[in-house]
Amino acid sequence: MANSLFEKYGGFSTIHSIVIEFYNSVLDSDVVGPFFDGTDMESLIDHQTKFISFLLGGPVSYPEAKLKAAHSNLDIQSPHFDTIKSLLGETLTAFDVEEADIEAVLEKIETYRTVIAA
Amino acid sequence: MAIASINEQLLRAVGVGIALFDGKSGNLQFCNDVFGEWFDDAGPGVAIQALFPELDFAELKARIDAGGRHSGELSFRRNRRTLVLAQIISQATVGDESVYVMECQNITRIRELESMLASYSKMVERNTREIQKEKDQVEELLLNILPRGAYDEYKSFGVITPKRYEDASVLVLDFVGFTKMAEQLAPANLVSELNELYTAFDQIGEQLGCERIKTNGDTYFCIAGLEDSELDHRASIIKTASLYRQFLKKRNENSEVDWVCRIGLGSGAVIGSVVGVKKYVFDVFGPAVSDAVAANTVAGDFEIIATDAFAAEGSHATQFAPSNSGMKVLIAD
Numbered sequence: 149m150a151n152s153l154f155e156k157y158g159g160f161s162t163i164h165s166i167v168i169e170f171y172n173s174v175l176d177s178d179v180v181g182p183f184f185d186g187t188d189m190e191s192l193i194d195h196q197t198k199f200i201s202f203l204l205g206g207p208v209s210y211p212e213a214k215l216k217a218a219h220s221n222l223d224i225q226s227p228h229f230d231t232i233k234s235l236l237g238e239t240l241t242a243f244d245v246e247e248a249d250i251e252a253v254l255e256k257i258e259t260y261r262t263v264i265a266a
Numbered sequence: 267m268a269i270a271s272i273n274e275q276l277l278r279a280v281g282v283g284i285a286l287f288d289g290k291s292g293n294l295q296f297c298n299d300v301f302g303e304w305f306d307d308a309g310p311g312v313a314i315q316a317l318f319p320e321l322d323f324a325e326l327k328a329r330i331d332a333g334g335r336h337s338g339e340l341s342f343r344r345n346r347r348t349l350v351l352a353q354i355i356s357q358a359t360v361g362d363e364s365v366y367v368m369e370c371q372n373i374t375r376i377r378e379l380e381s382m383l384a385s386y387s388k389m390v391e392r393n394t395r396e397i398q399k400e401k402d403q404v405e406e407l408l409l410n411i412l413p414r415g416a417y418d419e420y421k422s423f424g425v426i427t428p429k430r431y432e433d434a435s436v437l438v439l440d441f442v443g444f445t446k447m448a449e450q451l452a453p454a455n456l457v458s459e460l461n462e463l464y465t466a467f468d469q470i471g472e473q474l475g476c477e478r479i480k481t482n483g484d485t486y487f488c489i490a491g492l493e494d495s496e497l498d499h500r501a502s503i504i505k506t507a508s509l510y511r512q513f514l515k516k517r518n519e520n521s522e523v524d525w526v527c528r529i530g531l532g533s534g535a536v537i538g539s540v541v542g543v544k545k546y547v548f549d550v551f552g553p554a555v556s557d558a559v560a561a562n563t564v565a566g567d568f569e570i571i572a573t574d575a576f577a578a579e580g581s582h583a584t585q586f587a588p589s590n591s592g593m594k595v596l597i598a599d
């Protein structure tokens with residue numbers, strides 16, 4: 149955990165701004181925003197916190213089966229996944245995350261495409 | 267009624283949402299842009315209940331006219347977000363007319379951060395619990411294959427150096443006719459029998475300061491004197507051997523399978539070490555081990571045999587008698 153991006157970028161005390169920014173950009177997106185129409189604020193924040201922490205190597209891990217189960221009846225398609233992925237890239241860029249690190253995060257999320265998207 | 271234009275400009279400039287309601291009718295007189303952005307329906311003359319259906323105007327009026335104020339929190343969805351506003355209503359007098367002043371402060375971000383903190387700390391707590399559980403499991407596994415001392419060394423230094431113990435006692439036990447039993451019993455049955463026996467041996471040994479080193483099929487090795495230099499390990503191992511023997515005899519009375527043991531005892535120097543790189547096990551070598559193995563091979567049914575050297579050391583000589591194997595037999599029971 150010591151060398152995770154999560155630690156490198158300052159742990160939760162700085163990562164929380166990334167979470168908020170990502171949360172806002174997802175909600176403003178007409179492609180993926182509607183997935184969260186029925187989600188209350190707590191659950192939504194919870195999702196984005198876990199999402200960012202997970203992808204940056206924070207103190208959480210999800211077995212694939214669990215992620216699959218959490219998304220299986222949401223009808224998430226590949227274009228939705230693409231949107232989330234590019235929003236994530238934009239958010240990380242806005243927070244001056246290094247190019248190589250962003251690439252690594254995007255590579256990591258890509259490995260979950262078939263797990264999350266139908 | 268008129269609001270001085272300077273006041274109006276001020277109200278428009280602040281970041282707080284401000285609305286003024288007529289103290290009699292409860293209808294909106296004025297609101298600033300911040301307020302207007304939150305409430306699409308806000309326009310002059312709109313009733314306060316139309317904007318805030320959950321407010322009981324009559325009750326509010328009674329409270330505020332008595333000099334009190336109303337404070338509350340309201341939340342609603344807007345653009346997929348949940349807006350949370352802290353609301354304060356108080357009374358003011360403009361000219362001789364009563365006006366209700368409503369201030370709304372956007373505390374959404376605070377609530378979002380609180381939620382995030384809750385989510386994050388739950389995540390961390392769970393993660394910590396999981397890590398601890400994993401650690402416990404690893405420790406349990408390691409303690410199955412390592413003596414406590416070696417495990418502690420491993421935990422502190424990450425390595426286990428081979429160690430020479432000048433004097434320890436070793437017990438080697440095996441079962442008569444095991445090969446035949448292995449053929450006759452169902453494998454699951456055989457394993458569960460052995461498991462039960464070895465577990466009982468472990469428990470008996472532990473009481474007396476003996477530690478199991480390994481098992482090899484029907485052969486069970488344990489040692490005394492590795493951890494505790496004060497222990498009279500010969501006495502311990504003798505006692506342990508007698509108890510193993512007693513335990514088996516007793517168990518055989520009510521058990522379908524008859525187990526007959528042979529026990530060899532040896533003592534002297536041993537080297538304890540972790541052997542192997544990936545699938546490592548803790549093992550001991552040295553004269554005490556070879557002696558115990560040699561004694562075991564000449565033991566008869568339910569006999570406890572020790573080398574001469576073992577029997578001669580310490581105060582146990584009188585417990586042993588010569589045997590025709592050239593070693594000493596313990597006068598058991």
Ligand code: HEM
Pocket residue numbers: 180183184186187191192194195198199202203210215218219222224228229232257260264
């Ligand atoms: C690797 C990428 C992702 C990760 C790690 C992830 C993580 C999670 C987790 C852990 C949950 C369960 C929350 C809980 O109950 O504990 C969840 C639920 C959910 N996810 Fe994701 N997610 C990912 C991608 C996506 C995408 C691409 C979308 C939509 C476009 C999405 C939409 C949702 C929704 C709508 C829920 C249910 C939220 C609720 O109503 O509580 N997720 N996700």
